[in-house]
Each structure stands twice: as C-alpha cells, then as structure tokens.
Amino acid sequence: LTTLSSYGRARAAPRSHVFSSVWLLTRGMMIARRQVIAVVDDDESVCKAVCRLLRSAGFASRGFVSGQEFLESWLNEPPDCVVLDLRMPGMSGIEVQRKLNQLWGWTATIFITAHDHPQARQECLNAGAVAYLLKPMNAHQLLGAVHQAIGRKTH
Amino acid sequence: LWRFALAPGPVQLDQSVIVGPGGLIEAAHRLREISMHCRARLTRFRYALLSAIRVTLFSLTLATCGDASFAAVPEPDESAVMPVGGSRVVFAAVISLVFVEFILLLRQHGRQQRLEQGLKAACMRLSLTTCTAQVGILELDSCNRALWANEQFWRLVNLAPTAALTLDLVITAVHPDDRHILREAVHSAAKSNALINSELRLARADCPPRWIAMTLLGHGGTRRTRGPVSCVAVEITQRKQMESELRVQRHLLAHLARVSILGELSAALAHELNQPLTSIMSNAEAAQCILSEASLDIGEVRDILDDIVRDDKRAGDVIGRMRALLTRSETQIQRIDVEQLVDDVLTLEHSDLIARNIQLRCRIPRNLPAVRGDRVELQQVLLNLVLNGCDAMSGNALEERVIELDATVTEDSREVRLSVLDRGGGIAPGQLEKVFEPFFTTKRGGLGVGLAICRSIITAHEGRIWATGGQERGASFHFTVPVFPEERHERAVSAGIHT
Numbered sequence: 001l002t003t004l005s006s007y008g009r010a011r012a013a014p015r016s017h018v019f020s021s022v023w024l025l026t027r028g029m030m031i032a033r034r035q036v037i038a039v040v041d042d043d044e045s046v047c048k049a050v051c052r053l054l055r056s057a058g059f060a061s062r063g064f065v066s067g068q069e070f071l072e073s074w075l076n077e078p079p080d081c082v083v084l085d086l087r088m089p090g091m092s093g094i095e096v097q098r099k100l101n102q103l104w105g106w107t108a109t110i111f112i113t114a115h116d117h118p119q120a121r122q123e124c125l126n127a128g129a130v131a132y133l134l135k136p137m138n139a140h141q142l143l144g145a146v147h148q149a150i151g152r153k154t155h
Numbered sequence: 156l157w158r159f160a161l162a163p164g165p166v167q168l169d170q171s172v173i174v175g176p177g178g179l180i181e182a183a184h185r186l187r188e189i190s191m192h193c194r195a196r197l198t199r200f201r202y203a204l205l206s207a208i209r210v211t212l213f214s215l216t217l218a219t220c221g222d223a224s225f226a227a228v229p230e231p232d233e234s235a236v237m238p239v240g241g242s243r244v245v246f247a248a249v250i251s252l253v254f255v256e257f258i259l260l261l262r263q264h265g266r267q268q269r270l271e272q273g274l275k276a277a278c279m280r281l282s283l284t285t286c287t288a289q290v291g292i293l294e295l296d297s298c299n300r301a302l303w304a305n306e307q308f309w310r311l312v313n314l315a316p317t318a319a320l321t322l323d324l325v326i327t328a329v330h331p332d333d334r335h336i337l338r339e340a341v342h343s344a345a346k347s348n349a350l351i352n353s354e355l356r357l358a359r360a361d362c363p364p365r366w367i368a369m370t371l372l373g374h375g376g377t378r379r380t381r382g383p384v385s386c387v388a389v390e391i392t393q394r395k396q397m398e399s400e401l402r403v404q405r406h407l408l409a410h411l412a413r414v415s416i417l418g419e420l421s422a423a424l425a426h427e428l429n430q431p432l433t434s435i436m437s438n439a440e441a442a443q444c445i446l447s448e449a450s451l452d453i454g455e456v457r458d459i460l461d462d463i464v465r466d467d468k469r470a471g472d473v474i475g476r477m478r479a480l481l482t483r484s485e486t487q488i489q490r491i492d493v494e495q496l497v498d499d500v501l502t503l504e505h506s507d508l509i510a511r512n513i514q515l516r517c518r519i520p521r522n523l524p525a526v527r528g529d530r531v532e533l534q535q536v537l538l539n540l541v542l543n544g545c546d547a548m549s550g551n552a553l554e555e556r557v558i559e560l561d562a563t564v565t566e567d568s569r570e571v572r573l574s575v576l577d578r579g580g581g582i583a584p585g586q587l588e589k590v591f592e593p594f595f596t597t598k599r600g601g602l603g604v605g606l607a608i609c610r611s612i613i614t615a616h617e618g619r620i621w622a623t624g625g626q627e628r629g630a631s632f633h634f635t636v637p638v639f640p641e642e643r644h645e646r647a648v649s650a651g652i653h654t
Contacts, residue, residue: 042509043430045466049437052459056444087426089509114429115422115510136432139440 035150036060040070040096041085041112046135050083050112050142057143067091071099078104081130081149083142086113086120097127108149112137209256291367291388295322297345297381311367311388312357330356330364337369344373345381354391366395405611410483412608413535416542417480423507427473431466438463476503479531486529486615490639493523493562493571496530500537511545513556523562524642526571528616533636536609536620540575540632543605546598547579547630570618570635578629587622609634 037059041047047063054061062079064070068091070082082100084093091099093111100107111124114135121132130152131145282305285292291308295301301320309316312328322341326334333355340353351371356364368391376382417424442459445452476499497519501508508515526533541558548556559576582590582597589595591610596603613620613634620634 043434045434045462045469046430046437049434049441049462049466052455053437053441053444056441087506087509089514112433114426114433114506135429136436138436139444142437 034058034060035080035146036062037081037083037146038070038074038079039063039083040065040067040088040093041083042066042088043085046085053139053142054083054146057139057146059146067093067096067099070096071103078107080153081108081110081146083110083112083146086111086124087115094123094127097124097129101128108153110142110145110149112142207256289390293320293325293386293388295341295345295384295386297376297383299323299341301325302383308388311390313359328357330358332356340369340371341384341386342381344371344376344384344386346373346376346378348373348376348382354395363392363396365390365392367391402615405608405615406483406486408604409532409535409608409612412539412605413480413531415602416535416538416605417477419542420503420507423505423510424473424477424503426506426510427502428470431470431473434466435463435470438466473502476534480534482531484531486532488527488529490525490642491528491530491533492525493573494519496526496533496537497560497562497573499530500534500541504538504541507542507545508558511549511556512553513545513548513558515558515560517560519560519562520564523571524564524568525639526636527639528618528636529612532612533616536612536634537573537575539605539609540634543632544575544577544579544630547577550580551578564638565635568638570637572633572635574631574633576629576631581624581628582622582630584624587624590622591620 037054039047039050039054039061041050041063042065044065047065051061051063064073067084067088071091078100082096084096086093093113097107097109097111100109106128109127109129110131110133111129112133112135113120116134124132130149133141133145284290285305285307289307289311291311292303292305293301293308294303299322301322304316304320306316312325314320314324314328317324322338326337329337336353336355340351343349344351349372352368353371354366354368356366359365367388370387371384372386373382373384438459442456442463445455445459480503497517501515501517541560544558548558555578557578559574561574561576563572563574564570565572586595590597591606592603593607594603595607610620613636617637618635620632623631623633
C-alpha cells in the first residue's frame with residue numbers, strides 16, 4: 001500500500017478566472033491555518049490525482065488506499081475533512097465514516113463514488129456526510145464541497 | 156496307411172499300428188506335411204502335379220527299401236506285426252497310395268469349391284456394403300500404383316475409371332491446398348503400418364468444396380521400406396456443412412452470451428471507466444491551477460501529464476476489452492499468456508467483485524506455459540465461471556464470499572488447467588454433468604446457456620470442462636486448454652523429455 005503524503009504551500013493568486021473564486025475562498029482560510037484533508041480511495045491513481053488537486057488549491061492533503069490504512073495511520077486529531085471513496089475492498093466508505101464518528105465524534109466527510117445509487121446516497125448523508133459526489137467530479141464540485149465541510153466543522 | 160492318409164488334422168504317427176521301415180514312414184510324413192503346407196497356396200493343377208510326384212516318390216522309396224528293411228525295424232507289438240511279403244506287398248502299397256491320393260484330391264477339390272463360393276459371397280457382400288454405405292476403396296502397392304479401386308472410389312474422386320490409376324492421379328483430384336495432407340498420410344501409412352485418418356477437400360470449380368474422409372492402413376512396410384496401403388474414402392461434405400453451420404450458431408450464441416455478461420457487468424464497467432476519468436479530470440484541473448500561478452513548477456506539471464497519459468491508456472484498455480467481447484468475429488487461434496488472460500478478466504470483473512464484497516484469491520504460477528486458443532472466447536469462459544461463483548455466494552456472510560482461481564500445468568505438460576472455486580451452495584452430485592446441458596439452471600432468472608456455451612467453447616479448443624463439489628462447501632469448475640505447441644516442445648526439451 002502506498003501512502004501519499006504532501007502538504008500544500010501558500011501560492012500566488014491564480015491568473016485564470018476559472019479557479020479565482022475557489023482560490024479566493026481557500027486563500028482566506030489558509031491565512032489562518034493550512035487545512036488538512038485526508039483522501040481515501042482504493043484506486044491509487046484517483047487518490048493521487050485528488051490529493052494533487054487539493055494541494056494545488058492550497059490544502060494540505062494525504063492519501064490512503066484503504067480505510068484500514070487511514071484509521072491505523074491517523075491516530076492524533078481528526079483531519080479537517082475526509083474525502084472517502086464509497087466502495088472499497090475490505091472496509092467500505094460508510095464503515096470508515098462510522099469508525100470516524102466513533103473515534104472523534106462527527107467528522108466532516110465527502111463521499112465520492114462511481115456508483116450512483118439513491119439508497120447509498122441516503123445512507124451516506126444519514127451517516128453525516130457533507131456531500132455525495134459522482135465520479136468524475138470536477139474541481140469546482142470537489143473544492144466547493146470541501147469548503148462546505150470545513151465551514152460546517154468550524155461552525 | 157489308410158488311417159494315416161485320411162487323418163483330417165496334422166499328422167500323428169502311431170508306431171503301434173503302422174509298423175514299417177523308418178525311412179518309408181518318414182518320407183511319407185514329410186511329403187504329407189509338404190502337401191498340407193502347399194495345399195492352401197497352390198492351384199488345383201499344381202496340387203495334382205504334386206500328388207503325382209508324391210505317388211511316384213513313394214513307390215520308388217518303397218521299391219528301393221525292399222523287404223530287408225522291414226526285418227530290421229524292431230517290432231513293438233507282436234500282434235500288430237504286418238506280414239512280410241515280396242513284390243505283392245509293394246504293389247498293394249502303391250495301389251493303396253494311388254487310391255489315397257485320389258481321395259485326397261477329391262477332398263481338396265470339394266474344399267476349394269467351398270472356399271471359392273465363400274470368397275464369391277464375401278466379394279458380393281463387400282460390394283453390396285460399399286455401394287450401400289457409399290464407401291470408396293483403393294488399394295495401393297508399395298510404388299503407389301493402384302492395385303484395385305472400387306466403382307464408388309472412382310465416383311467419389313470424380314475420375315474416369317482407368318487401368319493406370321496411381322496415387323498421383325488421385326492427388327490431382329484433391330484440392331491443391333490439401334494435396335500435401337494425402338501425400339503425407341499415404342507416406343506415413345506405407346511406413347508405419349498404422350491407421351491414419353485425414354479429411355480432404357476435393358478439387359472443384361464450384362463452391363462449396365466437397366469433403367472426403369480417408370482412412371489409410373499400411374501393411375508390410377518398415378521404417379526403410381514402403382508397404383502396400385489400403386484406403387477407405389467416405390464423402391463427408393454434408394457433415395462438414397453441418398459442422399460449419401453449428402460453428403456459426405455457436406459463435407452467435409457465444410456472442411449473445413457475452414453481450415449478456417457485459418450487460419450484467421455494465422455498472423462495474425462504468426466504474427472502471429469512471430476511475431481513470433476522475434484521475435484525468437483532477438490532474439488536468441490541478442495542472443490548470445499550477446499553470447496559472449506565478450511560480451510555475453514544471454516538474455509537477457510533467458508528472459501530471461504523465462499520469463494523465465497513463466490514465467487515458469487505462470480507460471482505453473477497458474474500452475478495448477469491452478469492444479473485444481462485444482465484437483462478433485471469427486475464432487482466432489493464437490498464443491495466449493494465461494496470466495494476461497486472467498488479468499484481462501479480472502480487470503473487467505474488478506469493480507463487480509468489490510461491489511459484491513467478494514475476495515479473490517488468485518494463484519497463477521510464474522512459469523506457466525502459454526496456451527493455444529481464442530483470447531475472447533477463453534475470457535468469456537473464465538468470466539462466466541467467476542460470475543457464476545459470485546452469484547452462488549450472494550447469500551453468504553461477508554467473510555464467506557471468497558473465490559479462488561488456480562492455474563496449473565497438467566502432469567504431461569500438454570495442457571493448462573484453470574480452476575474456479577467458490578463457497579456457495581455447491582452442486583448436487585447427480586447434477587455435476589447436468590449443469591453443462593443447455594437450459595439447465597439453478598439461478599433465478601437464469602437462462603441456463605452460460606455453462607453450455609462454455610463447454611462448447613472448450614470442446615472446440617480441444618480441452619475439457621467439468622465440475623466437482625467443493626472440499627467443504629461450494630463448487631469447483633475446471634477447464635483445460637492445450638499448451639501452445641512450441642512452448643510444449645521447449646518445456647519438454649528443458650525437462651529432458653524426448654517427444
């Protein structure tokens with residue numbers, strides 16, 4: 001199993017107008033403290049790409065390829081947000097969410113999945129998920145959900 | 156002498172009854188043996204000639220022996236002693252022998268007549284059989300000249316009956332692409348004395364071609380010398396046409412089954428495509444973000460582009476595999492790496508296994524030889540067996556959802572065996588063979604054609620497929636596929652086995 005570990009750094013304002021709104025939102029938060037996002041997806045490629053996207057948006061991100069690995073590695077305080085793949089071999093995303101809730105109380109989670117199922121969506125939201133995103137999601141959707149999760153946690 | 160001459164079986168000399176000069180009896184005995192030996196081979200005229208020679212020789216021997224020799228022979232039994240006479244005894248003996256020979260001739264003549272009648276009847280029966288069964292018969296000598304061919308053979312190869320029939324003439328009647336098959340078959344039969352079967356197309360301008368099956372049997376040949384060859388030919392055009400039609404139907408059915416399987420896997424396949432698309436999207440947007448910054452990290456952008464290319468290829472591979480399964484094409488026999496075959500199937504099945512919470516334990520040895528077969532069809536068989544195993548375990552507890560996939564090479568290194576073991580409900584012992592019959596199913600909503608198609612595919616690959624009960628629970632499905640010929644040879648050489 002591979003752990004992808006990297007922390008974002010303060011970046012200059014983007015010239016492109018596409019990410020300007022997202023950038024402004026994240027920039028404001030980063031001034032106070034760099035937010036830490038954990039990404040859990042059994043697909044190493046997806047995990048790495050999502051981590052990279054979050055890092056480019058100014059977050060600190062860590063990737064894990066299984067729920068088990070995430071729970072074993074992350075022993076201190078909870079991350080600011082967890083991006084969870086719904087279907088993974090071994091421990092599923094919902095099981096990880098439940099474990100997190102047991103360990104640290106409510107944790108801001110965002111579910112990402114390629115299987116859209118109304119029942120699964122409802123189950124995730126009932127378990128306390130902030131958002132349920134369908135793959136392939138774009139940066140706007142993901143970063144928007146991350147901001148929403150962090151905002152709710154802060155609140 | 157009478158008893159001696161008329162004895163039906165091999166000669167048994169009774170010294171207690173026939174008492175006479177040793178040389179005389181020995182001569183008679185030898186002559187009779189020669190006669191018995193030659194009787195089967197010689198013609199009636201020659202036999203008569205031999206008989207005359209026998210009589211003359213016998214008489215001369217008797218005359219030269221004289222009465223003195225009788226006295227020299229010890230008499231084992233006094234009561235059986237023959238009276239010793241002079242020329243009268245010789246005369247009586249000659250007359251007796253002439254009469255004996257005459258009787259023998261009559262017997263021989265009667266036997267020969269019966270044999271000839273039997274031979275005629277056998278010929279008629281053979282002729283009737285070959286005509287009814289439409290069987291052509293050709294006898295070739297050691298120089299490939301035809302000794303005999305029946306009418307049906309002429310009709311079969313579409314040649315006008317000619318006195319100078321040779322193998323070369325028969326070969327001209329065969330399709331140019333198949334001529335070497337006949338030539339090699341005759342050559343092998345002439346030297347090996349073995350039964351050789353071959354199927355050939357006949358040269359014909361119109362389509363479709365006519366097919367004949369030839370069975371050749373050599374007799375009397377050795378490794379160095381050729382012997383005569385008997386050949387039996389039967390037309391099998393109709394059978395070939397039916398086989399061809401069956402093959403088309405089997406392809407069609409197999410294709411429909413593949414489409415059905417892919418329908419079942421559509422959600423899993425969508426997932427398999429969405430994964431690389433998600434990576435590509437995230438990477439591309441991260442790159443856009445990085446490029447818009449004042450301090451450009453070229454190394455990061457290069458990594459991103461590499462990942463995008465890799466993910467794009469991955470998505471393309473999934474589509475390629477799907478397209479291969481959906482395409483209806485002719486069977487393409489090729490060299491197939493077993494590990495790659497299993498990998499292709501598991502790539503398609505990967506998301507489905509996760510969705511069903513099924514653990515897969517795969518044991519594929521590294522040094523497994525490549526097999527000979529059609530990639531798509533073998534993928535279909537493996538996919539079908541894995542899906543069946545998954546379906547069988549749908550009611551199991553999560554920890555009991557395990558599929559084991561094993562691949563081994565058989566002891567003789569001629570085949571690779573693939574086994575799929577599940578922990579489902581298993582198969583009743585009486586149904587182990589029945590599960591491969593068409594329209595037999597234990598699944599709700601199942602058509603019962605999957606395993607029947609698997610069997611037809613594996614049979615067409617000259618392999619075997621069978622089911623067994625699991626060790627504790629569940630079922631095991633096994634199939635074999637022949638090892639790619641060159642690999643078999645390499646393995647045999649490396650193992651020191653002479654093939």
